[in-house]
Amino acid sequence: MIQEMINGSIAVLTKPSAQTFEQHERDNLVWALIYAVIASVINGILSAITWPLQVGQIRAQLEAQNVPSDVIETTLAQQGNIINLVLSGIFSTIIGSLIIWGLIYLLGRAFGGTGSFGELAWGISLFSSPLSVAQTLASAIPLPLISGFISLALTLYGVYLVYLAIQSGxxxxxxKALYIAIILAIIAIIFVCIAGTIIAAVSLALGGGFAP
Incomplete structure (x- = not known):
């Protein structure tokens, strides 16, 4: 089954079209999750390996936010622990995938879609799993400009593939698939803005910004 999914990933990534997704479509939620989890394990291992390349930059960012030194050291130790990275990655991948796939499925049904949840999940996992690994590798590039450009390109390509997967799945x-993709993009932007505000508030609080 893994080989079949790998073949499907290669096909949809190199020859993206709704027809390609249809050719490699399966109704199998379990293996879609397994494929996503495998990618998350690989990401955890890669993150641990590339951590030494990023620790200096992250430390500088936290220090610039006036985060206490003991909090910085604790944060860096947790983020560089391969067991924490793998286990947290597996948990967040399962929960996150089900939420995202479920949201797309509900939107698809609202627009009159007739596909099954398993078919949609399978199609999305074929590209989201390898792209997530590519994103992890891109984030490890020590040149922020190049890393950011590659990450942006991968994100935009992923959005396009979601649009195709919705048509098929x-x-x-x-x-109608385009409408759903636009709605998803708006939701993602709102989520990122809210998450960024929360992170900034927490960093400010840790740095004593709320102290009288």
Missing amino acids: MNLPAR
């Missing part, structure tokens, strides 16, 4: 025309 939910049996929807291109126009």
Whole structure:
């Protein structure tokens, strides 16, 4: 089954189209999750290996935010622990994948889609899993400009593939799939803004910014 998914990943990544997704479509939620978890384990291992290349930059960022030194050391130790990285990656991948796939499925049904949840999950996992590994490798590049450009390109390509996967997995025309992709992009932007605000507030609090 893994080989079949790898073949499907190669196909949809190199020849992206709704027809390609249809050719490699399966109704198998379990293996879609397994494929995503395998990618998360690989990401955890890669993150641990490349951690020494990033620790200096992250330390400088935390120090610039006036985060206490003991908090910095604790944070760096946790982020560089391979067991923590792998276990947290597996948990967050399972929960996150089900939430994201479920949201896309509900939107697809709202627009009249007839595909199954397993078909949609399978199609999305074929590209999201390898792209997540590519994102991890890109983040390890020590040159922020190049790393950011590659990450942005991978993100945009992923959005396009989601659009195609919705057509195939939910049996929807291109126009309706585009509407769903736009809604998802808006939700993602709102989520990132909220998460960024929370992180900034927490960093400020840790740095004593709320002290009288």
